[in-house]
Amino acid sequence: MIRVLGVGNVLMSDDGFGPFVVRVLEATYDCPPGVEFIDIGTPGLDLTPYLLDTDTAIFVDTVSSRGAPGEIRVYEREDLLRHPPQLRTGPHDPALKEALLTVAAAGAGPSRVILIGVIPHWIATGVALSPLVEAAVPRAVQMVVDSLTALGVRPVRRMHPSIPDVWWAKASPKTPHLTAK
Secondary structure, three states, X not given: OEEEXXXXXXXXXXXXXXXXXXXXXXXXXXXXXXXXXXXXXXXXXHHHHHHOOOOEEEEXXXXXXXXXXXXEXXXXXXXXXXXXXXXXXXXXXXXXXXXXXXXXHOOOOOOEEEEEEEOOOOOOOEOOOOHHHHOOHHHHHXXXXXXXXXXXXXXXXXXXXXXXXXXXXXXXXXXXXXXXX
């Protein structure tokens, strides 16, 4: 099983990047059985079940990194586990390291982990992605497709894509990835 997991709070502006990208993928591509696109919101420590029975996990999320808002960073499992987990300040704080370490200790979980992360411009109450982060959505979608292709899975672009179910955001003329083609 390969899971593409969109992580983030859609009610906190750029933090909704992961779910947004997953919804665009669902609307635009068909994948063979054994590949799932899942908007997992902000699972915190409840992330572990998404990793069980999974060979590869591709996460899409915002990341704290040096660089300009809208830049995308890619991390592999080794990059993510290089440093010990940080102190969690709330139940929905990212718990990726903890979840990876938990399933590994149980002898389970994905053998391959990829995080495709965007540097946010702002994270505040609101349902719109910042223009810089919204502009990164098509690049992130393509990076997921390229990652799946490298794993031997060929996502097929739908001849008639549907409009992504981004119930929290409105489509505008500036968001062509939200309109069916």
